[in-house]
Amino acid sequence: MRRANVVSGMVLAALGALVLLVVNPWQIEEGPAGMMSPRLVPNLSMVVVMVLSILLVVQNLRAADRPEDAGSPIPRRELVAFAKIAAVFGLAIALYIHVSPLAAGGVLMVGGFLALGERRPLVIVLLTGGLLGAVWLLFYRLLGTAIV
Structure with missing residues (x-):
């Protein structure tokens, strides 16, 4: 389970970075001057996803080994x-x-x-x-x- 958490956290962090750096700028236009950008909420949500997934990776890398973690993370x-x-x-x-x-x-x-x-x-x-x-x-x- 630990290895699956690390892998899924890294995939989610990469997906968040992809959306933040490529998809949002490509799909959502900048707002007019003086107004809040329509990219704000999608960008904030991707930052939250990235922070939580990095936290998941770090937490599981620091955890102690357990016997059930020896096998493949995906049956x-x-x-x-x-x-x-x-x-x-x-x-x-x-x-x-x-x-x-x-x-x-x-x-x-x-x-x-x-x-x-x-x-x-x-x-x-x-x-x-x-x-x-x-x-x-x-x-x-x-x-x-x-x-x-």
Whole structure:
């Protein structure tokens, strides 16, 4: 657990630095003269994230070794689950680009259910059909807009 905290703290600190130095200046314009910048709150939140993640890293580096810290910080089954979900998202993105949003949504929901261990066919079919039908009804019929 200690090694996982160190790794996640370093990743969060790097992500905070990336957002602070690249994403916020690129995506959020400077405010007019004499007004508070719209970048203020996002920049402050990234500074807080970076400070807390650095604190997490330092605290776990200074902690004493424990026997349960000897193994891998991420179990193999969690890596397999991550790979399954990533594959489902990759397939959904490919279907969205090349086929249709409906096919992508169906694969995303059914694949997500199956990857996360849901095996009851009625639940998978009813939830997928109900949610995609509700989105279709809302966007295409009630609002009169298209998703694509």
